[in-house]
Amino acid sequence: MALKPQLNYNEELETEYSRLFILAFPNKAVQPFASYWLESDHSLMGNSTLEIKHKMAEHGIEVAENSGLLPDHIVSELEFIAYLASQDDEKARQTQRQLLEQHCAHWMPLFIEALNKANPMPYYQLAADFLKQLIPSEMKES
Amino acid sequence: MSTHDHFDPSRRAFLGATAGGTALTIAGLPSQALARINAPHDPEKLKETTEVFGFCDMCYWRCGLKIRSRDGRAVKIDGNPEHPNNWGVVCGKGNAGLMVAYAPNRLKHPMKRVGERGEGKWKPISWDEALETTAKELLKVKKKYGPQALALIGHGSWEKPYHRLAHAFGTPNTTSPVFGLCCGPRGLSNMMIMGRNLTGNETLDLENCKYFLMMGRNVTESLHNGETLGWVNGVANGAKVVYFDPRYSITASKADEYYAIRPLTDHAFLLAMINVVINEELYDKKFIAEYVVGFDELKQRVQKYTPEWAEPITEVPAKDIRRLAKEMAAKAPSVFVYSPRRLTRTSNDFGTGMSITILNTLFGVWGRKGGVFTPQKYKVPEIDLPEFEHATAHRIDSGGDFNYEQPEIPLAHIQDEEGKYHRADGAGVMGRWPIANPQYGLTNEMWRAMAEQKPYPIRALMTAGGNGFLNSTNYDIIRKALETVDFYVASDVIPNEMNMYADILLPEASYLERYDDLQVGGAREGYVAVRMPAMKPLHDTRDAWTICKQLADRMGLSAYFPHDSIKELLDDRLKKAGSSLAEIEKVGILKIPADPVKNFPLDHGGKLKIKTPGGSTKAELIPGMLKQMGFDKALDYVEQVRPNEDEFHMTFGRIGFHTHARTQDNVWTADLMRENVLWIHPEQAAKRGIKEGDLVKVSDRKGRSGEIKAKVTARIRKDTIFMVHGFGHWDKRMTTANGQGVADSNLASYAVDPHVGSMSMGLSLVKVEKV
Numbered sequence: 018m019a020l021k022p023q024l025n026y027n028e029e030l031e032t033e034y035s036r037l038f039i040l041a042f043p044n045k046a047v048q049p050f051a052s053y054w055l056e057s058d059h060s061l062m063g064n065s066t067l068e069i070k071h072k073m074a075e076h077g078i079e080v081a082e083n084s085g086l087l088p089d090h091i092v093s094e095l096e097f098i099a100y101l102a103s104q105d106d107e108k109a110r111q112t113q114r115q116l117l118e119q120h121c122a123h124w125m126p127l128f129i130e131a132l133n134k135a136n137p138m139p140y141y142q143l144a145a146d147f148l149k150q151l152i153p154s155e156m157k158e159s
Numbered sequence: 160m161s162t163h164d165h166f167d168p169s170r171r172a173f174l175g176a177t178a179g180g181t182a183l184t185i186a187g188l189p190s191q192a193l194a195r196i197n198a199p200h201d202p203e204k205l206k207e208t209t210e211v212f213g214f215c216d217m218c219y220w221r222c223g224l225k226i227r228s229r230d231g232r233a234v235k236i237d238g239n240p241e242h243p244n245n246w247g248v249v250c251g252k253g254n255a256g257l258m259v260a261y262a263p264n265r266l267k268h269p270m271k272r273v274g275e276r277g278e279g280k281w282k283p284i285s286w287d288e289a290l291e292t293t294a295k296e297l298l299k300v301k302k303k304y305g306p307q308a309l310a311l312i313g314h315g316s317w318e319k320p321y322h323r324l325a326h327a328f329g330t331p332n333t334t335s336p337v338f339g340l341c342c343g344p345r346g347l348s349n350m351m352i353m354g355r356n357l358t359g360n361e362t363l364d365l366e367n368c369k370y371f372l373m374m375g376r377n378v379t380e381s382l383h384n385g386e387t388l389g390w391v392n393g394v395a396n397g398a399k400v401v402y403f404d405p406r407y408s409i410t411a412s413k414a415d416e417y418y419a420i421r422p423l424t425d426h427a428f429l430l431a432m433i434n435v436v437i438n439e440e441l442y443d444k445k446f447i448a449e450y451v452v453g454f455d456e457l458k459q460r461v462q463k464y465t466p467e468w469a470e471p472i473t474e475v476p477a478k479d480i481r482r483l484a485k486e487m488a489a490k491a492p493s494v495f496v497y498s499p500r501r502l503t504r505t506s507n508d509f510g511t512g513m514s515i516t517i518l519n520t521l522f523g524v525w526g527r528k529g530g531v532f533t534p535q536k537y538k539v540p541e542i543d544l545p546e547f548e549h550a551t552a553h554r555i556d557s558g559g560d561f562n563y564e565q566p567e568i569p570l571a572h573i574q575d576e577e578g579k580y581h582r583a584d585g586a587g588v589m590g591r592w593p594i595a596n597p598q599y600g601l602t603n604e605m606w607r608a609m610a611e612q613k614p615y616p617i618r619a620l621m622t623a624g625g626n627g628f629l630n631s632t633n634y635d636i637i638r639k640a641l642e643t644v645d646f647y648v649a650s651d652v653i654p655n656e657m658n659m660y661a662d663i664l665l666p667e668a669s670y671l672e673r674y675d676d677l678q679v680g681g682a683r684e685g686y687v688a689v690r691m692p693a694m695k696p697l698h699d700t701r702d703a704w705t706i707c708k709q710l711a712d713r714m715g716l717s718a719y720f721p722h723d724s725i726k727e728l729l730d731d732r733l734k735k736a737g738s739s740l741a742e743i744e745k746v747g748i749l750k751i752p753a754d755p756v757k758n759f760p761l762d763h764g765g766k767l768k769i770k771t772p773g774g775s776t777k778a779e780l781i782p783g784m785l786k787q788m789g790f791d792k793a794l795d796y797v798e799q800v801r802p803n804e805d806e807f808h809m810t811f812g813r814i815g816f817h818t819h820a821r822t823q824d825n826v827w828t829a830d831l832m833r834e835n836v837l838w839i840h841p842e843q844a845a846k847r848g849i850k851e852g853d854l855v856k857v858s859d860r861k862g863r864s865g866e867i868k869a870k871v872t873a874r875i876r877k878d879t880i881f882m883v884h885g886f887g888h889w890d891k892r893m894t895t896a897n898g899q900g901v902a903d904s905n906l907a908s909y910a911v912d913p914h915v916g917s918m919s920m921g922l923s924l925v926k927v928e929k930v
Contacts, residue, residue, distance in 0.1 A: 035282050035283050039270070040281050040654065041891070041892055045891070045894050046892070058826050059826060060262075060263075060826075061262070061263055062260070066232075067230055070230075087697065
């Protein structure tokens with residue numbers, strides 16, 4: 018299952034994205050990085066980030082330099098999962114399973130919980146709900 | 160706008176195949192690699208580290224660094240053993256530098272304000288849009304009001320390109336807090352009397368000094384590695400330490416003698432010292448005869464300032480003043496009066512500063528071992544640039560050092576005879592603040608000029624680092640200024656209360672992720688040091704030079720940024736100095752070796768070269784330039800404010816692991832100190848029913864107040880309270896610092912020194928009550 022990327026941006030969505038994930042004022046930012054949730058000092062670019070980077074490298078891909086995203090940004094990780102799902106080989110399936118069970122399952126629920134608390138507008142609420150279902154369902158499938 | 164330029168929260172993250180193209184084998188990674196919590200640590204599997212050189216941005220001492228990286232990530236900061244600012248040592252702040260880069264709260268993407276100014280509603284935009292908008296808005300202001308309507312406030316070791324951009328734009332209104340909010344009166348004192356700059360990285364021969372008379376220079380807690388190291392070695396070598404401070408600081412605890420001097424009265428004590436040194440002929444007669452003018456006049460002027468006069472003012476016993484003067488003279492010239500670094504306290508800081516310079520001069524410490532050494536300079540020419548509109552605005556320093564140049568004194572009025580505007584803050588302007596440094600300006604007065612739109616409209620503001628709210632002392636003026644300008648663009652690494660008001664927010668790469676212009680310094684060795692990137696910039700951040708170059712290109716100012724990259728600029732400058740970027744990158748620092756003959760000329764039969772701003776080739780104990788302006792009255796003592804019985808002097812200062820208002824949100828430094836507390840004497844606490852840890856309210860005479868926890872301690876005078884500077888953040892984006900402690904800046908005085916225009920922050924009187 019893949020979401021069709023939405024290409025019509027509006028200011029409301031962008032402002033909401035900023036409020037939720039970047040500058041957050043007046044709330045605490047819902048940090049979209051695995052490292053933030055997995056490292057004891059909430060540091061970004063932690064070992065968890067590098068582990069994802071290495072996993073990507075194993076499959077011959079990396080985060081685009083001009084994307085402004087870290088490898089463990091939620092966008093990067095979900096896209097990694099989508100990429101793996103599109104590959105028809107055992108190794109990709111194995112990595113996908115590892116990623117979901119041993120990595121995503123450790124931080125995405127915390128991220129989703131924080132996102133729900135930030136009272137997001139419907140677009141991001143739906144994304145949160147979708148993400149919440151995605152992890153267990155993909156874990157079953159893969 | 161094409162979708163390519165648009166910030167796209169869900170855009171494709173992947174570039175595609177890695178350079179290798181083929182998938183790497185899974186061997187070498189433990190099967191549990193992605194389970195962070197179960198991942199076994201296997202040092203054998205770690206990749207090799209690479210090493211680059213840099214200099215620190217955590218405080219203004221700027222220690223030399225060696226930064227190790229592994230796998231595209233900076234992992235360890237060490238000192239560069241070759242750098243004279245720290246000789247390989249890095250402090251807690253320096254170590255915490257990694258968390259500047261890895262902070263979850265750092266600014267990550269260019270942002271555009273969409274709500275009311277200061278409301279905190281933003282949308283992420285592309286760099287192209289951010290730069291286009293900034294250029295367009297600045298040019299709009301220029302067209303309507305002229306180039307002088309732009310103000311630039313910079314505060315960081317990377318602010319230099321912003322100053323160049325503003326000067327190229329044509330405004331004289333560029334400023335850094337270093338003068339008006341910090342070291343101004345001290346720098347000016349040494350400049351006026353000796354023609355010397357004695358701040359930034361102080362040229363004090365700490366190791367060989369035999370007698371430190373320290374006027375609240377809290378050298379152990381301000382913690383500048385090279386300075387602390389030198390002082391500790393001096394003490395180990397047998398120096399005597401006499402320390403003055405209303406608070407028993409860590410430095411006080413290491414002193415041989417400690418005086419809890421009455422706040423704001425250092426000047427009275429110093430004048431009495433001068434009186435004794437002159438009347439008892441304790442001065443260096445040879446030095447005075449050869450190098451000094453104005454001695455007889457000074458002698459007349461200080462006759463009334465006897466130790467007996469000073470005793471009731473300062474609470475330092477007259478007999479001790481006489482004894483200290485004699486003790487010092489016996490050790491001279493390997494002695495000095497150690498000035499506070501920030502000298503913005505009383506209603507006459509300039510007088511205090513000059514009395515320190517005078518005492519040091521009477522003891523003949525200049526160019527002597529154990530006194531003040533003469534630094535060497537590594538000559539690294541600036542790049543060739545077209546003339547700037549405002550010659551006085553041309554910043555000549557390198558890497559943000561406090562290099563004081565002789566101010567040119569322009570005419571009265573807001574414009575000169577050619578129609579060029581003088582500085583709006585009045586720095587270097589006759590009839591306003593003629594002796595204030597026109598390169599650094601008076602940041603406090605620049606805020607006022609913006610808030611009041613006087614003496615002429617300032618309609619655009621650009622800030623590079625800094626935090627007007629927490630480093631200045633009048634929230635109303637800062638807020639009004641930020642709300643009044645037509646356009647405000649802020650660049651910084653971290654969010655804060657000031658850049659919350661920006662229309663466009665530009666995220667800077669941290670100092671671990673970039674090149675910057677060279678650090679050119681003068682110590683016993685002359686040196687030039689390089690800052691190299693230890694990793695690629697995280698998120699969507701860029702370095703100051705690139706941002707300024709890209710803005711310059713969009714405003715028709717490319718001629719002022721003639722290089723294609725900062726690396727090219729560095730190579731250009733270094734080649735002019737007989738080296739190259741490739742060469743300096745191997746070692747981090749190039750040096751001219753220390754030379755005792757040059758550092759201590761008077762110990763080696765040499766001469767001291769003096770040139771004061773007044774044109775004298777001898778030290779002017781009473782600077783002629785000041786006499787012409789009637790400013791020599793600053794030499795005389797001015798009565799200071801006194802608290803009523805239920806009030807306290809409000810004091811603040813440093814701690815070893817925080818700098819300014821910029822490290823409180825760093826989780827590593829915050830781990831050492833999360834919030835500040837109010838130091839109050841046990842008797843005063845008991846009177847108010849205050850116990851250790853109680854929440855108390857501090858309020859000043861203007862009705863400003865804050866709530867803070869009490870630290871009940873006999874380590875402070877009964878008439879004084881103290882708090883560590885930089886806390887009391889209210890920006891909710893700073894999730895660690897937000898709501899922790901109280902901002903001294905909202906309690907300190909915003910009066911100004913009547914001669915310099917710098918702030919007199921220590922004049923504030925406060926009450927304390929239990930909440």
